[in-house]
Amino acid sequence: MAEELQIAAGSRKEVYQSLIPQLKALIEGEDDFIANCANIAAALRQSFNFWWVGFYFVKNQEELVLGPFQGDIACTRIKIGKGVCGTTWEKNETIIVDDVETFPGHIACSSASKSEIVVPIVKEGVVIGVLDVDSDKLADFNEVDKIYLEQVALIIADSIRS
Numbered sequence: 001m002a003e004e005l006q007i008a009a010g011s012r013k014e015v016y017q018s019l020i021p022q023l024k025a026l027i028e029g030e031d032d033f034i035a036n037c038a039n040i041a042a043a044l045r046q047s048f049n050f051w052w053v054g055f056y057f058v059k060n061q062e063e064l065v066l067g068p069f070q071g072d073i074a075c076t077r078i079k080i081g082k083g084v085c086g087t088t089w090e091k092n093e094t095i096i097v098d099d100v101e102t103f104p105g106h107i108a109c110s111s112a113s114k115s116e117i118v119v120p121i122v123k124e125g126v127v128i129g130v131l132d133v134d135s136d137k138l139a140d141f142n143e144v145d146k147i148y149l150e151q152v153a154l155i156i157a158d159s160i161r162s
C-alpha cells in the first residue's frame with residue numbers, strides 16, 4: 001500500500017490520471033471491502049477537496065444504505081428511484097446534476113451541496129451500490145469526472161471476489 005497519496009499538480013483530468021493507479025495500489029492485497037471503500041472515499045476527497053464523497057450499497061434489493069464516506073453526516077437509507085442516488089440505481093447509469101435544486105426529488109443531506117455526480121457500481125450486470133460525490137460549487141462535474149469515477153466504480157466492483 002502507498003504510504004502517502006501523491007496529488008498531481010494540474011488539471012482535474014491529470015489528477016484523476018495520477019490517482020487511479022494509486023487507488024489500485026491502495027486496495028491491492030487488501031480484501032476487506034469496507035476498508036477499501038473507506039480509503040477510496042478519503043483519497044477522492046483529499047485529491048479534489050470535494051464537499052462529500054461516499055458510498056451507498058443495495059440492501060435486500062429494497063434500498064440503498066449509507067456506506068463509508070467522507071464529509072458531513074448524511075441520510076442513511078434511500079429507496080430505489082428516489083433522489084439522485086436511487087435514480088442512478090434504478091437506471092443503472094451515471095447522473096450529473098449541475099444544480100441540485102433543479103433535480104426533481106433530490107435528497108438534500110446538506111444545504112451546502114450545489115452539484116452532484118452519482119455513478120453506479122455494477123457487478124455482473126447488477127447494481128450493487130453507488131458512488132456519490134457532492135460539490136459546494138454549481139456545475140462542478142462533467143464528462144471527465146464521469147469517465148474517471150466510472151473507472152473507480154469498476155475498481156471497486158472488481159475488488160469483490162465473484
Ligand code: SME
Pocket residue numbers: 052074075078082083084085086105106107108109110113116132134
Ligand atoms: N443527494 C443524494 C443523497 C445523498 S447525499 O447527497 C450524501 C440524492 O439525492 O440521492
